[in-house]
Amino acid sequence: MLIPITKNSPLPAYQQIFNNIEKRILTGELQPEDPLPSIRQLAQDNLVSIITIRRAYSELERKDLIYSRPGLGSFVAQFDANKRQELQIELLRPLLVETVHKARELNIKPAKLVDLLQKIIQEFYAKGGEK
Amino acid sequence: MLIPITKNSPLPAYQQIFNNIEKRILTGELQPEDPLPSIRQLAQDNLVSIITIRRAYSELERKDLIYSRPGLGSFVAQFDANKRQELQIELLRPLLVETVHKARELNIKPAKLVDLLQKIIQEFYAKGGEK
DNA sequence: TATCTGTGTATACTATGTATGCACAGTATA
DNA sequence: TATACTGTGCATACATAGTATACACAGATA
Missing domain, CATH: 1.10.287 (Helix Hairpins)
Known part of the structure; x- marks a missing residue:
């Protein structure tokens, strides 16, 4: 998954990633139970640190948009x-x-x-x- | 002049000060050529550093909302x-x-x-x- | 001359964002 | 069971922004 990250944006990278995935979920591009890329994979694809992806995923999880399971991965949360x-x-x-x-x-x-x-x-x- | 500054705001102090004065100018509460408080005075009144006020005034000046004259002070800019x-x-x-x-x-x-x-x-x- | 004014400059502290790296535990599959 | 994924915890490090403190200088005015 590729996420456009603008280096000179006033928004930190983790926020841009959060916004992008949030958008994909709320438009239905990502459906409930869809798997998200692994943290390491997403970091590699977008040339940012694992920390940055973790931060984005944490915020998404905090807002109940996704959930994560060690050993399994991260998935879009369930909602109608x-x-x-x-x-x-x-x-x-x-x-x-x-x-x-x-x-x-x-x-x-x-x-x-x-x-x-x-x-x-x-x-x-x-x-x-x-x- | 007292300016409400929220410590836990996502906006930095200099931005809050900028916004507040900008608002006062655009509502007409501060009229063209009105003198602004001196940098030192405003810093003292609001318990922030001179640097912070300087930053706010600089931004206001950059947007042509005020102008400053060494020895004289800072004043609301002229516009109809x-x-x-x-x-x-x-x-x-x-x-x-x-x-x-x-x-x-x-x-x-x-x-x-x-x-x-x-x-x-x-x-x-x-x-x-x-x- | 004294005391305001804005401005320039240097130093320092803090918090945030980001990167790197290692370790550990859960899960699936060969 | 061994391997290779997964998320997570933790430590260290660096850059930048925001803020504070302090000193010096020049313009303006009484």
Whole structure:
């Protein structure tokens, strides 16, 4: 499994790895009970230390997105479609809360904030958003 | 001038100070040409090092929100109401861009994202949002 | 001249992120 | 049973960022 890791990112490597795998799980690209690459293998594939992968896996396990068994490996945790959707939303909520909080601090009207969001959605989906 | 600094915040102290002063400028609480507290004074008031305040002021100056003159002090930069509104929006844009980006990665429909934003706005403004 | 102001510079401490390496125990398979 | 995987624990080490302390210097003002 290859994970794009940007060296000059403000996010530490273990966070980028965490985010990438979290994304794969929440989109269904990785299904419950799917095996993850072994820690050593993933470290080798992505040219980072085993420590870094361990850190990422630990965080994923702490959030109940995966579970690990010595001798066996690490696997995507079990949850149904509803739970998955919940988790998706819980991923967006903090960002939106911060945005609303900041908008309110600046006395920006809610309607204006919604406008801005729709404008950015336009840009993203119309022009392709570099995907 | 007192600035709430949370020790256990993921944001470094100089960032919290930067954000707080930036907010005061963009809301108009601090007007163009208003003098800022001296670096030494602000450090003393908030129990942080001079270095930390210098860092915050440097960033504010780099973004043309303030300017500093040796022997005189630091002052809020000059800009009109339109420019101020621009700056406000430029503050929100990165957060919204990240949100839209993440939503798209998760295959969350734009309409659903807008719904979620409006729901959070409701929560914030209805219940007071701990302000 | 005294006392503010910002600025430059040096040193040092702490925490975090990351790397390397070794050891150990659980699991599966030949 | 031997081998080769797996995750885990632990120790050491290094780089960087954030922060603190301290001294010196030059500009501004009363």
